[in-house]
Every structure is written in structure tokens, then in C-alpha cells.
Amino acid sequence: MSRTAGRISGGFSVSDTVLGSADRGGEAGRLTLWAEGTSPHIHSQHSDRQIVSAWTLAAGLVACCGVVLFGFAALRVIVLAVASASACEGLLSLVTLERSGIGARYAALTGLLVGLTLPATVPWYVPCVAAFAAVVPATWMFGGFGHCLWQPAVVGRVLAQFLFAGTLSATSGPVLSPGRLLVGSVTEPASIEMIAPGQYRGWAETTRGPRTEAFAIDRPIWTARRLASGDLPVGSTAPLTTLTRDFLPPWEDTVVGSVPGGIGETCTIALIVVGLYLVYRGYLRWQIPIFGVAAAAIAAAILPIRVPLGNGQFDVRWLPGSIVEREWPVGALYVLFCLTSGGLMLGLFLLAGDVLSRPLTARGQALFAAGIGALTIAMQSFGPVDTAAYWAILIMNTFVPLIDRMTRRRPLGSGYAGRTTRLTREPSRQVTS
Amino acid sequence: MDRLVWKLRQRRTFQGGLFLPDEKALTARKPIEQLPTDAPLDVPAQLSPGLPTRILVHAGQIVAMGEILAEAASDESLSVRSPVDGRIVEIGRAWTARGGFAPSIRIEPAGAREPRRALAPLASGGSTLRDVAELARSAGVVGLDGAPLHVSLGTARDDRIDTLIVNAMETEPNLTCDLRLLVERSADLVATIDWLAGIESGEVFRNVILAVALRHGRIVRQLHRRAAAASRRIRVVALEDKYPQCHPSLICKVLLGREPGPGSDARELGALIVPLATLAALAEACEGRPCVSRVLTVSGDAVEQPGNLNVPFGTPIQRLIEHVGLRRRPLVALAGGPMTGIPLPDVRAVTTPDMAGLTLLSRLPRGAPIACVRCGWCVEDCPAGIDPRALSQLELKEDFSDSERYSLAACIECGICTYVCPSQLPLAEAIRQCRGRLEESAAGSA
């Protein structure tokens, strides 16, 4: 049709003489030569702008929760990240003379996502450098918006981890105390009260005792890591009960988010809510979070923990998820901690589902997310890196082209198509004729 | 309770496709209206492109309704009859959606007279396949894609056809002409199907299926009742009205569990697919009326009074537009619905037998394309199971690999990929272009 488009417009001036006078007046008479184009002539009205806006809204909501939990310092990190990402994008578009509205929006979203992965206590240059790394090497060197293999925000975060390993790998971190949400300060060292392991009875309990702005505890992810490597003195009689009682905050804290970690990493509830919103809008397939969480839960339930026996020996226990101690299924609790204490939830709900770097089909995305979940747990416990979820995303991003090839659909008419039918029909036709 | 179970029952469907917001409510309750024949017609001298004819009339001649204007020049071709009583003004050319400029016969109608019986009515009892084919030929009935029906009927034996599928799915947005036919003429239509099922005492079509859209529950139940009262076994199958279920390949896939290979049609699976409009024309032919008009839906957001009109072939769309009135200035006029319709360049384009609707749209929602964001929607929703994203990037490539050729041939040109793409990429158009190049190179090497 489009090949004849030239003929349509070219031919009609000739037609006036061929068809005779067509001047019949009326509203319709004035309409000659309509706009051309090819089918379809309607559109779903979903645009990239809407996708990026919905994603920004979701990330913004998580950021709000982070600001409530970590105070002004968190806002500062996020603003710095967004501003430097936007500034990098602006400078690049000046240099290359390529301006695109969607590119600027996506850069701002990238900055926001980078901010969510960082803890609130980092110095000012960390979010700036991480956002720069996300926009310049991770987006522009691949050719700008729409061409990237690895999720840009995750690349920025992982590069920052290399550059600032000292500040980003701290084993403990601060949370605002219950009375000082939003307005408290996590950065003033004087106001941080260190609580020794085994003394912490949960975030809500800290209202008792002297009034403090914030307090610092061990990051749960660090504790899980120590357990897997066997240097956590949990005792061999009921190791998981000891673990959850003495070394970890209560499980509600990891779900609500009042534990140390990245600004957007800790509040699991908020992440689930925005995930549901994105699924509702149709921009995130449920396969990514569901398969990711399921695979991570299975991995956490299977992969072993090491219970130290004192004299440098370990008791390696497989299937920790099935452990029942004193008629209490602490194994399940341990699995929940593994899921909610790191960057896994943020990774699955907001980072892995990013349109640019996920596989194309639902089946591919299920596979991709399952890979992320399982790899995260494995690396979280046994890997050499601190940011297991982000590394898992980058690794699975690398396999996206392969996953796309594996999950190709069968074209209509192939397989049991007509040719075979015809072959089976041929002999009988000869018999009749 | 029964109804609930019936509604919730798992139905055969296909992977991909979409439930489109289809605007059918505009015309779904508008009864079929006869377009008054008071303005000149430009009757194309060929019912569809590729059916050669010889024009028999000359300017100034008086013709009666049903009189042959152009006679078939080959066995496969169809004669063109006059839709009205009138006088030939001139032999000129008119724009048709699928054939571009084609020779046409301009007729000035001269008042309405009783339609005369141009054909001897055919007894339904002793009919043979050849009789039916002969009837279809003399009445000028076209079938799928404007191909003459008598040819497919004539070769039904050789093609080992044993299944007749009447396609009343109509999942294309905006179109309701088949729906109105089902509402208003269901008795006639089922009787005609019954008659076709009984050809040569049921030896030809052993398996007769009427495919209708699930959501028209009342009509489906009515058709079930009528089919149960018919003398032959007619299966009324309600299919999900997911676009593009109306496409013949997908009808086969869902009803027969097999699909024709890319570039071939349902006949290789032993099925003859007949559009509902063709069946309606055949029903008219049984009563002795030649096929000189069809029901089409005039709809779209630019139309003041959208409706279903029975329109003689060769009516300039200007006449249709005058009849329905305009609410806004149309930006595009389509022969067919908005998903697959063919754009018409001018108000002087004329209606043809395979034009199921006229859609006038006042806006074109697609903006400037930007880079693909890899959302995967085109891949998930493509009913042909191919990767439109990858194929559209072949545009600049000179030759294609085997799998690319195969995928290009599998595309059914439904337009869903362009419809869903959030980056506004013209994917379907790019695929069509690649296909054009592929066909050209195939023709060149042959």
C-alpha cells in the first residue's frame, strides 16, 4: 500500500479530467485529498512518556518512604542524584546537539533510581558520581535512550561501590528513632547511639531509654552474610532462634523498612504497593516480581548456613528453610529475612522490570527474574560482592539477548503447518483421480 | 446458571491479539438502511482487481437494474450488473480501494423501479455443487478478499474441501455490518447455510461451522436455536472477540486446531471460509436478486450520524458522507475499519464488494517515532507469533535469511504491533515494505 502512496497523490490531479466535474457543493465537496498513511489509523495511546512517568511516580513514592525513614539526609542524596543525572544528560545533549524530551525524563528517572540504591549517610560526591556513571557510560556510550544492555542505574550503583567501597560497605547503619521520623538527622554522629548485638529489641522498642535522634545497628544483610560464612556465634542447639532473637531486628522492621540500608531498599511494603501500581498500569508484568521472589525464596530455603561449633569447625546445614526449632518454623523467618534485607525487593520491583533492559516476552521475563532471585541469594551469602542484587541484575541483563532467542514464539503456520497436511493428503488424491 | 457457565467456559483462542476499544456501540443498534439511489454511480467495471471484463454498454444507453454492464472475460471472472435503472453517462475511471484507478461506468439513476428478477430462482432441494457455483457466478458473488466464490466452489472437490466456515466474527473495530445482518436476517442466513450444508445431500460440506462473536450473547443463542431447527448439522461456535480473531488463519487455528502455512490459505486444510457478506449475497441470489450492493458501516469520530447502509457498488463515498453528515473535518477516510482499512485519497473513491465499511477519522493519534524501548508489547501481542521489532529493523537490509523470510510471510498485517508500540514506531508498515521487497525479489528471480 505504501508503495502506491506516491501514485495516490500524484494521480489525482489527472483524475479531475477523467472523472469529470465533481463540484457538487456541500461540506463533503470541499474535502479533497485526505491525509495519507498506512493502517492502523488508531493507537493504544500508551507512550514511552507514560511509561517513564509511571515509573518515576513509583520510584518517587518509594523515595518519599525513604525520606520519612531516613530524614533530610535521604532527600539530599536523592536530589543530588537526580540533579547530577539531569545535568549530565543536559550537557551531553548540548555536546551532541541531540535533544529528546524522553531522554531527559529517563535521565531524571535514572538519577532517582540511583538515589534509591544508596544509603542516606553517604558523602555528597557519591550520588553525584554514581548518577554520572549511570548517565554517561551506562546510557550514552551505548547510544542513548533505548540502547542499553545493562540497566543504567544499576551500573551507576555498582561502579560507585567500586570507587567508594569504604563508605558503602559499612557493616552497620543508622535509622531514625520512632519519635523523630522525617525531621530527625541520621548524619550527626553524636546523636547516634550504638546498640550492641543481642541488645536490640526492635525499632519500636527504642522509644524507651534516652531520647535520641537516630541509632545504628548492624545491617541485616551483613548478619545474614556472616551466618552463611560461619562466623556468627549462634550456638548449635537452636541456631536460627538465636539468630532471629539476638542478631536480627524483628521481621516487621524489615518489612516496614526501619532497618539500615539503601534509601529505597528497606521499605518492602512501599515497594510492593508501587509494584502493584505498575502491574495495574500494565507497564510491569507480574512475572518479574513473582518469579523473582519465588526463586529467591527457594534458593534461601535450600542454600546452607554454617553453624560454628566453637573449635573452628562448622556444622553445614542444608535446607535451612525447613528448620523447625521448639515447634516454631524459624526457617521460614530466616527466608523472609533473606528476601527483605538486601536490595532484592528494590531490584525486582523497580530495577529489573525497567523496560529497556528486560527480556521481551513474559516467559523470558519469568526466566530472567528467577535468575535474578536465585543469583542474589547465592551471592548475598557466598559471593565476593556486597551489592548482590545489583550484580545479579547486571549478570541477567547480559543474558537478555540469549533469553530473547530462547523464548521466541512459533510463527503462525509453522510446525504442524499446511505442508505436512498436504503431504498426507497427496496419495489419497491420486487414488481418487 | 447455565448462562454463567456458558460465559465462563474456557474457550479456544490464540496467543497474542488484543481486546480493542472498538467503538462498535456507535452503530451496533442502527438498523440497516437503504441508501437512496438518486445520485450518479461510478460502477467499477471489475468487481475486484484481477477479474477481467469486457464493457458492453456505451454512453447514452438506458440500462435496467440487474442488466449486465460488463461481461466476464474469463472463466474465473464475474460479470458486472447495473445496481440501478438508469442511463449510462460515460465510461471513465474511478478510484477503488484495492485496485487504484479502474475503468468505471457512470450511471445516472432514473427513479426507483421494482427490482426485476434477473435470474431464475434455484430450487434448494436438488442442488449440486455445480448449480451453486453457477448461481454464484451469475449473481456476481465474491467471497474472501474479493475472490469470486464460484471459483472456490468449483474447485472444492479437487481441493478436498470438507469444511465450510461462515465467518461472522467481525473483530475489526467500528464495523457492525455483519452484526446487523445477523440481527435482521438470521433466519435467511441460517436457511442459506442449511442449503449449502445440504449440497449433494451433505456430501460436500460434512462439517459446517458458523463462527460468531461471543459477546453478542442474545444473537448467539438465537442462532443456536435456529441452527438446531435446521435440517443439517450446523455448528454455531462463539469465539472470543479478540482482535484479529476474524482473520481466516486464526479462525482455522481456533476452529480446526491447524493453521495454513504462511502465504497459503485455509483451502489447504480442507476448509472453505465464507464471509458473512458473501453468504448474505448468496441468500439474495437464491431469491433471484443479483449481487449489486452490500451492507457497510459508515462510522468514525468525524461522522454525524453513523449507521449501517445498504449501498450499491460504485457509490462515490461523497454520497455516503452527504448521507451521514459530518461532525468534524475528517483527516482520513478508510475503506474498512481503522485497524486494516485502506486509506482513500478522495471523496470520489467508490465502494466495491469487498469494502465492509467507511471509517472517517478526524485525528491521527500517532506522533513522531522515537527509539524502541524494548517493552515487548509488539512481540507479546502479535497474533502471528513473530518479532515485529526485529523485522522492522530489516528495512535497510538487502536480502533476508530464511527465518526472516518465513516470519515476514507469516505476518497477517493486522496492525496490532503499530497499535501498541509506545514509541510510535510504524512497525506494520515497515514489515509490509520488507514484504514488498521480498515479493519483488522473488518475482525478479523467477
Ligand code: SF4
Ligand atoms: S501486523 Fe504482522 S507483525 Fe504486526 S502484529 Fe500483526 S501479524 Fe504481527
Ligand code: SF4
Ligand atoms: S512495541 Fe515498540 S517499543 Fe515496544 S518492543 Fe515493540 S517496537 Fe519496541
